[in-house]
Amino acid sequence: MTLPLPPGEFQAYLFDCDGTIADSMPLHYTAWQQALAEWNCDFPEDLFYAWGGRPVVDIVGTLNESQGLAMPAEEIARRREDCYRDLLPGLTAVPEVLHHIDQAHRRLPLAVVSGSTRESVTASLETLGLLHKFDVLVCADDYTLAKPDPEGFLLAARLLDVPAQSCLVFEDTELGIQAATAAGMASVRVPQPRQRPTSARKDRSGDAPAAL
Structure with a gap:
């Protein structure tokens, strides 16, 4: 599975964390x-x-x-x-999103915009070895209005000093996509685990994840 990007010359990438960077759902x-x-x-x-x-x-x-x-x-x-x-x-990264993070690192400023606590986001990114790749973390305590309000994404754009319309958002939820649209940002929808091909949901050992 690949994540094709919309056309445009983007100056920054903004990522949700849970379900987008981290296959944590x-x-x-x-x-x-x-x-x-x-x-x-x-x-x-x-x-x-x-x-x-x-x-x-x-x-x-x-x-x-x-x-x-x-x-x-x-x-x-x-x-x-x-x-x-x-x-x-047991946490792993979403491979298709990890590809875009690796491709953009040191080429574009990167931010995480999450509704989770900073402690949770930091723990997930540290577990995945990705924390150092992000210039800005915007977490639950940093803004007042949750997605679908655009406040978190607009704050990240300001902190990166990049115009909102020049940011590309990676999101796995409808509320997140709505927030990106409200911020005037293009977006990429990351399929949720049950929407991915069976092979993409297997863990690194090759076995299907345990039933929840």
Whole structure:
């Protein structure tokens, strides 16, 4: 599978992290399942992917409302973060996105724009050996309005000192694509794990990933 780029002379690349650089969504889903288990909260996998890019507080609030629960959002967020960190040794990069990072490194400024915490983003990029390739990290605590609002992408463009219309965004969620469009930026849609060919979802040992 390849990720063809739209035409244009781009001056910077902006990347979402989870599901875009890091093939982390299956790990995040496992972490959610572990964090929600003690509350007997049901979070189907298809819903998890449909809600990609939503803040944790919003997700917990919606789950509480739909299932008559009273889960504390901050506690769930901390528990989910701890579970994800325990799973990090199994993290891999999305090969097609890694190709574009390697091709652009030292040629164009690169930024990460993520709705995850800086701690989580840094841990993922360090695990993958990619942290040094990014000039700017824009994470959840750096902006107020979550995707699909363009605030995070516009902040990254300002920090890189590149016009918004000269940035190319790599994203795996519909909310992220909407945010890029609202920022006046071209974008590349990264297929989610279940949308990729079976061979692309196999891990480096050649075996299919364990069922979630």
